[in-house]
Amino acid sequence: MPRHRPCAGRRNWGNQSALFDTGVSPYRYAAVASNREESAVATMAWYRQHGEASENRIKELKIGFGMERMPCGQFAANAVFFRLGGLAYNLLKGFTQWTLNSTWHRHQIQTLRWRVCQTAGKVVRHAGQLCLKVNREAVALFNTIRHRCWKLAVRGAT
Known part of the structure; x- marks a missing residue:
């Protein structure tokens, strides 16, 4: 039977619609359940970093390859557009990892374009x-x- 670890959590201010509710706490609570062997503080730090890294990759994909908006109203065409953007992103990351020094590995697409291509x-x-x-x-x-x-x-x- 797996051993359960205590939950880590955090407290944030709620959104502004909660200001008009009477008798409701102004805080909003969230909990993270994990089986990691680390402390609750270390688990929350890992959890936040993991989310930020994923969000930064998505942001780089959208902004770096001009994918903020889909090109048309057809789902299949937009899916092809997004897959091509994902393929281009992965090829560029592979190119960066295999052909450039480690000092270049953390640069965003715009920086690589500016410093290498332009x-x-x-x-x-x-x-x-x-x-x-x-x-x-x-x-x-x-x-x-x-x-x-x-x-x-x-x-x-x-």
Whole structure:
């Protein structure tokens, strides 16, 4: 028989409609039942972090890929649109994990787009050839990405 752990809970102020109810407490209570071996405070910290991480991923998916609104009123078309957005999100996260250093792993989509895809450069003619000039950090980053993509193609993802 599983051992039951005490519940952790919290108290919040209720919504404003409760202000007009007479004889009702102004607080709203919530409880979290868990079988974790940690203290109630640690369990609540884990619970809140878990929810915030999921909400941040959803927000990044919506804002980063322009999915705040569905494109039409047809359920099937909206489902395809959302699945394509989810696929693009997962591919970008995989690209970030496999080809960029760990300092890039926590960046949001907008930051990656700005710092990787929208790198400033200048097209110049040098010795009769057209050249693209970009700063050294960008060249090093692009070479690292190119080399890691090549390694993935040859060896496969680990």
